[in-house]
Amino acid sequence: MKQKYFEDVNGLKLIVKHRRSAVFFEGIANIEKPNIYKGNDHRSYICITELKRTYTFSGEIFQELCDYCNQIAFESWSIFTPKPIDGLGAEYDDYYDKDFDNNGRLSISELGMDIEGPYTQLKSDGEVVRLIKFNKRKFESFLYDLNRIVS
Numbered sequence: 001m002k003q004k005y006f007e008d009v010n011g012l013k014l015i016v017k018h019r020r021s022a023v024f025f026e027g028i029a030n031i032e033k034p035n036i037y038k039g040n041d042h043r044s045y046i047c048i049t050e051l052k053r054t055y056t057f058s059g060e061i062f063q064e065l066c067d068y069c070n071q072i073a074f075e076s077w078s079i080f081t082p083k084p085i086d087g088l089g090a091e092y093d094d095y096y097d098k099d100f101d102n103n104g105r106l107s108i109s110e111l112g113m114d115i116e117g118p119y120t121q122l123k124s125d126g127e128v129v130r131l132i133k134f135n136k137r138k139f140e141s142f143l144y145d146l147n148r149i150v151s
Contacts, residue, residue: 082144
């Protein structure tokens with residue numbers, strides 16, 4: 001799996017990974033931080049506050065991220081066309097991650113993103129956490145919106 005890091009103005013790193021048929025946004029979490037969400041039942045899960053990220057990029061880095069996403073789209077899928085959200089399968093802003101049986105969220109703004117990864121990620125999986133996993137249709141709508149904001 002190929003990956004690239006993008007650092008925001010506050011030093012927070014967004015890891016963009018891709019392989020055939022999928023693109024992932026990941027981050028680094030402090031797995032030592034205790035998870036007090038819902039008491040002892042969630043001790044083995046990464047603290048929910050470690051799965052919420054607000055990235056604020058410089059104009060240059062945000063453009064680089066946009067360009068990179070456009071590039072990897074064609075490496076991940078042979079036919080790819082950015083297009084607007086037109087149904088439930090295309091929504092990336094509130095998505096269901098079946099690997100974690102939980103929801104996540106993503107919103108983009110002029111020079112940044114707010115991402116909340118699915119909260120049922122185990123500490124034993126390490127400090128790199130998944131923030132979002134894109135399938136083709138979700139990435140098409142994400143890239144459509146990202147390209148509109150950057151241009």
